[in-house]
Amino acid sequence: MSIEVRIPxxxxxxxxxxxxxxxxxxxLAELIDDIEGRHSGLRARLVxxxxxxxxxxxxxNDEDVRFLGGLETAVKDGDSVTVLPAVAGG
Amino acid sequence: xxxxxxxxxxxxxxxxGLPRLSPSPDxxxxxxxxxxxxxxxVKDRPALFMIEQAEKEGLLRxxxxxxxxxxxxxxxxxxxxxxxxxxxxxxxxxxxxSVERRQLLEMWGAxxxxxxxxxGSNEAVRRAKALAEEHPDWxxxxxxxxxxxxxxxxxxxxxxxxxxxPSITHFVAGLGTTGTLMGVGxxxxxxxxGVEIVAAEPRYGELVYGLRNLDEGFxxxxxxxxxxxxxxxxxxxxxxxRVRELLDNEGLFAGFSTGAIAHAALGIAARAHQEGRRADIxxxxxxxxxKYLSTGAYAGTLDEAEANLDGQLWA
Numbered sequence: 001m002s003i004e005v006r007i008p009x010x011x012x013x014x015x016x017x018x019x020x021x022x023x024x025x026x027x028l029a030e031l032i033d034d035i036e037g038r039h040s041g042l043r044a045r046l047v048x049x050x051x052x053x054x055x056x057x058x059x060x061n062d063e064d065v066r067f068l069g070g071l072e073t074a075v076k077d078g079d080s081v082t083v084l085p086a087v088a089g090g
Numbered sequence: 091x092x093x094x095x096x097x098x099x100x101x102x103x104x105x106x107g108l109p110r111l112s113p114s115p116d117x118x119x120x121x122x123x124x125x126x127x128x129x130x131x132v133k134d135r136p137a138l139f140m141i142e143q144a145e146k147e148g149l150l151r152x153x154x155x156x157x158x159x160x161x162x163x164x165x166x167x168x169x170x171x172x173x174x175x176x177x178x179x180x181x182x183x184x185x186x187x188s189v190e191r192r193q194l195l196e197m198w199g200a201x202x203x204x205x206x207x208x209x210g211s212n213e214a215v216r217r218a219k220a221l222a223e224e225h226p227d228w229x230x231x232x233x234x235x236x237x238x239x240x241x242x243x244x245x246x247x248x249x250x251x252x253x254x255x256p257s258i259t260h261f262v263a264g265l266g267t268t269g270t271l272m273g274v275g276x277x278x279x280x281x282x283x284g285v286e287i288v289a290a291e292p293r294y295g296e297l298v299y300g301l302r303n304l305d306e307g308f309x310x311x312x313x314x315x316x317x318x319x320x321x322x323x324x325x326x327x328x329x330x331x332r333v334r335e336l337l338d339n340e341g342l343f344a345g346f347s348t349g350a351i352a353h354a355a356l357g358i359a360a361r362a363h364q365e366g367r368r369a370d371i372x373x374x375x376x377x378x379x380x381k382y383l384s385t386g387a388y389a390g391t392l393d394e395a396e397a398n399l400d401g402q403l404w405a
Contacts, residue, residue, distance in 0.1 A: 064289075087211065087308055
């Protein structure tokens with residue numbers, strides 16, 4: 001078992017075109033570090049020194065992690081994480 | 091109920107209980123029927139407020155041209171108000187919106203500038219900003235950053251809901267311009283201790299997220315995340331499924347953005363029921379399904395409906 005991370009089109013240059021990658025960790029930050037080991041450069045597109053980048057939204061099982069624990073949100077095997085760029089609605 | 095004119099009838103919409111979808115007498119769902127507004131959507135409220143505010147500030151004079159980036163409902167509402175008040179309206183709208191929205195806009199006299207489907211509303215906003223620079227005499231109301239948008243909900247939608255449901259525990263609405271959630275959310279937080287403000291955000295097909303780079307992302311200027319308690323991303327399959335549940339169980343004919351909102355609301359209801367907590371959950375019915383029949387997503391299997399919505403700005 002592991003954690004599935006769905007990657008938006010715009011970041012698939014870092015995943016060899018893969019729509020989803022797998023990783024492990026106890027928190028979102030650890031998960032991102034783990035994935036960075038195989039997909040170098042991805043972390044810097046998601047995170048800066050202040051935390052999640054402004055135009056990046058990350059959802060844990062469809063819930064925005066900014067309202068959970070941010071990068072410290074606990075994750076576990078079987079979870080699904082979705083990364084999406086922030087876009088306009090309305 | 092009698093009104094002096096159509097514009098006077100905006101708002102004061104019904105809040106109806108959903109007894110069949112509510113899990114128990116202690117955990118109840120309530121639908122705020124914003125499709126009962128004059129042009130059939132919640133956007134009549136911000137459209138009227140934004141135009142009246144611009145009039146007060148002296149920005150809009152008779153014969154003026156209004157410019158707006160919109161995926162549909164805001165444009166339709168603005169077109170109706172603009173026609174009655176004597177303004178010209180130019181709407182920048184993504185190409186991947188339903189044909190009904192275009193016809194309605196044209197019917198009320200709006201002019202449409204199409205923006206490419208790739209990039210969705212982001213691209214429409216960018217095009218509209220460029221047009222505004224080319225035409226400095228046009229008035230861009232800019233629903234994403236215009237405080238009158240959120241104010242319309244703070245002044246009308248919020249008070250209506252609280253008056254009808256003083257025991258409210260949760261408010262759920264869609265996240266687009268963020269105006270509904272910011273306005274109603276602030277109003278309720280000031281008056282209802284512990285109230286939860288929940289956003290349901292549509293998750294579109296990949297085409298819509300086709301930015302060239304992440305720095306082209308967009309967060310509306312109105313958005314203040316401290317107003318929200320939580321925020322959910324809802325895909326088209328769940329939205330369609332909930333639209334059908336609303337029809338089958340409660341006879342309510344809603345659009346897909348409402349389906350996404352209902353999905354979040356039903357999730358909250360199920361959890362409250364499971365944990366033995368009382369809940370009165372009010373959610374917004376943004377519009378009815380009429381404008382989306384041509385998508386084909388009201389017929390056939392869930393798989394077919396999901397395929398039909400792929401690449402569409404369905405909310």
